[in-house]
Amino acid sequence: MASSKQQENLLLTEHFSWPPISLLDEIINTINEVLYRCTDTFETGLLSADPSLLGFSSLYAAQNRVPERDADGIDVYPEARLEIEEGVLKLETLMEGAVDRNFDRLEIWALRNVLCLPREGKEGDAEGGIAGWVRLGGYENLQIPPQDSTLTPEALHALRRKLTETTKLHTALLAEKTRNEAQLARLKSLLQPPTTPKREPRSSTSPPKPLDHNPAEDTAPFAFLTHAQAAQTLGIQPLLQSSNMAAAPESRTPLTTHTTFTTSQLPYLRQLLATLKPHLATTALPSHSTSEKDEWAKERRVYVESQSKRVLERRGVDTVDGVEGAVDGARVRSEEIRGLEGIVAATAGRSQRREDTAEAAQDGDVMDTS
Template identity: 70%
Template sequence: MANAKQQENLLLTEHFTWPPISLLDEIINTVNEVLYKCTDTLESGLSSADPAVLGFAQKYAAENRVVEKDEDGRQVYPDAKLEIEEGILKLETLMEGAVDKNFDRLEIWTLRNVLCLPQDVGEWVRLGHYENLTIPPDNPSITPESLNALRRKLVETQKLHTALLAEKTRNDAQIQRLRSLLQPSPGTKCEPRSSTSPSNPAQANGNAPFAFLTHTPAAQ
């Protein structure tokens, strides 16, 4: 049986239609997304900057290292990209730790003081959709087996209902097609055939080849 805290979580979940912890998860995920966007932007900015401006020229001079040059005569610092990536990774790890630490506190405080119920109140809370709900008396004849049988019967009934609706749709379409064979198009009159009339009734009523069966004076 669920303890008091689990019952409280179930009650709040039913009331909000979402688990209380999911709100905090969304907040933390949003903060992490902003954090990663910041570090990506910072890395892009540092990578596009001149390494000499970032202090690599002074570093090479202090270490008495010779600065390499590319084909265009520009100074090249091979260590710049690696150090930027390592620095961004360390910064990202540091910021992730700070977010986890502080938002864990937020999560604990929120669950204890905001998304919670006062002590011993959960048993007396009645949600809106339980208003005027009549609880039937205990029926010893209702067993898990009988409930499962009713559930299976309901599922099969729903399947049959869906199949009947599909069959009705097909039958309606078939009836409509048959009626179109007997019903002449508007403005078309089925007159008695004369010596100059077409010998084939289907030619006289191209849209309804069997209209002569119901819309000619002879048929009436």
């Protein structure tokens, strides 16, 4: 069982959320850091001073010694640095002893008179403290189970598991809430255009800014649903800024109202579409006139000829007389093409006459047989 002093230390540690001795340790450590900085500064100042001002010239004169000189003709005292370091070390040791002695007294006095609980018992009575009668705020309305509790180790383990899972669920819900808020903020930014910045006066040397690009279209591509003139004509009020939502919440018109109305009109639109379907089968689609078809064919022929000419020119074929054709890189002139077309036409005419004669002969055979 813990002693009364240990109970007191545990109670104070739980109340302050840090051990009482740690406060005194921090004070002593801070004083030591200040002491070391002071001695370092003191040593730096002595090393940067002229040794003759520190009495080394008088020491050399009393000892009938002549100091050495450097390249610039300045007296050099080699033992000056060593004596300064030894003196600063002795001073630092002396001051450390004084700090430890005095602050140990401060620690004992603070632990007995400040960082402690009042004692009302007799002097020297270890049980005279009030540590066993103090209840912190975290223990108020706490139901302490009786001594004959039937709580088994398995039930206690189950309660601990339940507490752990509940903590995990709470953490997950907080993270989900944070993600949902961020997602809602991003969705609202798609409908809420940014505020228009003030125009800065442009100097004569600065180039003019382009006027055809609207930065609001990049940050809020769906702002036209609530902030365009057509949306205001339909009665859709623009979204309020976050700072104005708390000031006038009754003036907000949710977009869901207009969406519900649009959805309610869908059956009527389907009915109209069903009545129009029979008329679509009998109604002829608009067709192009003959002149339009000829114009389109002419444009297409000109395009094909221009592209063919470009390809032939890349291959090194002469296209001065036209692009009617080229065989293996050799140019075929227009007169030759016309002659070939005449031969093909004559051949096609003879073939047609032969087919007509054969058909007439077959018809004659059929008639004789009947």
